Amino acid sequence: MVLRMTGIRKRFPGVVALDDVDFRLLPGEVHALMGENGAGKSTLIKVLTGVYGVDAGEIELAGEPVSFTGPAAAQRAGVSTVYQEVNLCPNLSIAENILLGREPRRFGRIRWAPMRRRAEELLARLDLELDVSAPLSAQSIAVQQLVAIARALDVDARVLVLDEPTSSLDSHEVDRLLAVMRTLRDEGMAILFVTHFIDQVFAISDRMTVLRNGKLVGEYETAEITPVELVTRMIGKELATLDELEQVRPERTVREELLRAEEVGRAGGIEPFSLGIQRGEVVGLAGLLGSGRTELARLLFGADHADQGTIRVDDKPVSLRTPRAAIARGIAFCSENRKTEGLVEDLTVRENIALAVQASRGWTKPLSRKRQEEIAESSIKALDIRPANPEAKVGELSGGNQQKVLLARWLITEPRLLILDEPTRGIDIGAKTEIQKLVTRLAAEGMAVVFISAELEEVLRLSDRVLVLRDRQVVAQLDNDALTPEQIMATIADGGAE
Amino acid sequence: MIKHRLFWPTAALIVLLLGNFIAHPAFFSVELREGHLYGSLIDILRFGAPLIMVALGMTLVIATGGIDLSVGSVVAISGAIACLHLSGLENQDSLGGTAGAVGIALGLSIVLGACNGVLVSVLNIQPIIATLILMVAGRGLAQLITDGQIITVNSSPYQAIGGGFVLTLPVSILIAVAVFVLASLLVRKSALGMLLEAVGGNPEASRLAGVRSRRLIWLTYVVCGLCAGIAGLMISSNVSSADGNNAGLWIELDAILAVVIGGTALTGGRFSFAGTVIGALLIQTLSTTVYTLGIPPQTTLLFKAVVVMAVCLVQSPAFRRKLVRRRKPKPVTRARQDEKVEVSA
């Protein structure tokens, strides 16, 4: 046994994150750690790698009791970790991020050429070709995630820990990552893998451990459990199925155009595109990594400004030079990058939820404390944010719950056009269904939605129409009558030629 | 209670005051002489008032993730221009003339703050560089105003700002209290506090949430300039003169320290005016302690530095955890085992 954790207990003020949890990891296995948002998965990992101390319990690595002082010490002992919230240096280049602290040197000076080559090799392992001297901050969250993985892969490790590494990856990158994981496993490495994608768990894992509310539910052989059983153990009851969603999608009767973009584009961001969005319509954006989905969304929101083209809202030309201008027109944009572009971690759940509404009212018209609390509490209830405490610091919430807070912020602005960039990133399977239902319901009530997700199935399930992007260009607009992921992939492959 | 963010600075202040009391039992005595309160505590408040003013303004700037190094120069300019105006008056004791001098000084301070704000928020210059410009140039400007001399004035209304008494209390204390209360109300009753903390905590997220961060940041520099201007008036009026060279020298550093001791992080985000006031009082008490304990002047700065370092250390959760870990024998042996693993790895 390469790793054994016994009787782990970890308390935070007001929450018992881990309560007497046992965990075992064998060499040469992929072990999935499963549980709902806030179940304690990331905390278990942070306890293992010394980010947090334990309140009780023992950790043994290869039979020796250990207590790491921090991730660096854990790494030296052979535990290499990719944390859920990608923790890299945005100002440094991709190559520097991958090899930080292990730069090839001669006489103390960094040798840049071998460093770039090494970084390129590591990325090639994930089938990724990038300019490794570009700064990391310019990259999408998916690329950042891949860079973090590449960094973890470079270390000679006995244990590889991956906390939701696939949350923003497309199926292609996921396949590559799973292939790399298989190779490493066959070389004898022990891999601890956290994800909310049940299909990935069954595709890759050998065994799994399920947590619920900080308690151990059990340890199972993947071959001996079904997806339905697994989910039931995770949430403690049977999951309502998604089937009803299909029927929920209503026929839209009124066709009223809310926004029209004519030849809008931005050099280096996205080629000029034209697009009309109607009230009550869900427009999905599909494309591969780097195809320009986020870039397109940011232009519609004024997060970047377009250097050509016109946007009309309600058939009147508007200038969306700033997010503020877009918000004033009833547009909302929920960024894929909750850590750097979304939440203010130091502020409370209540303040984070109220932020956009308060900002549009201006500082002289404060929302009363009572009103903020009402808003926060109803959002907490609607999205099942845990812990259900409006005064909790957002930075202390689990990843999935942070995502819900960000969603809540934009939902309460009651926008007319809601742009969702990976809104279900890191959200557990139960809550994901709820959010998908919510999107459908909002659209039925007349809200226009632009929906971006790396998960094609999700895009197809929700969208009335799908824009297919490739190489920063809109190559096709398809009406979604029974579109299949294969059709989309084919459209991407031939660049919308037909 | 230990968790409360004002616990450690308050504790440090109390310890320092008690230390003074033990050294000089008369330290806590306050007496009423000719209708005015006198005593060491009153002196601390009175001489601390300018620092409190500057530090309050600095708190706002730091909350947005910025910093203002120019406050010392603004202090000097404000005092200089007021005294210059007064010295040119026929009747220096006229209320109107004094009001004019105060108005000009504060107006100029606001303009200087606004310039800083434009450099930072519109031109996106790093705050430390942007305000360094005025820090250096401002000293020169102050000396230009005073023509390199010390301007002395003889105006009793002006002198009252820093040296007068109302209802037995020094006016400067009353001004500082009034500004503190006003600023606290303004920030917490409006949405200003929350929006500033959002901008300081995550500027990009705030921009995408529609916060007008530029305008807010600009505003904090304006307020900071105004506060420094008021402090300049207090300092110059207290001695009825303006010294372009030395007025407000190094006050920016004390102010930044006061803010940090008060629990506002230099990285921006959460801020606390109350913490800042406690921090400023701590620093002022320290200066007083140096005199009451008779510490030789050469070691004054060192003594101050040691105390400030101690306060900062006890405030750091990481440091406290280390201290506690040291005490518990078990984790130490475990740390050793940890190292063994590292070697074998």
Ligand SMILES: Nc1ncnc2c1ncn2[C@@H]1O[C@H](COP(=O)(O)OP(=O)(O)OP(=O)(O)O)[C@@H](O)[C@H]1O
């Ligand atoms: N630093 C912290 N301070 C206080 N509470 C915390 C902290 N970190 C985690 N928690 C709490 O501990 C619990 C477990 O959180 P954890 O991040 O381990 O969940 P998770 O299983 O990783 O969830 P997710 O799937 O959403 O990532 C949550 O209730 C969370 O609010």
Ligand SMILES: [Mg+2]
């Ligand atoms: Mg997590």
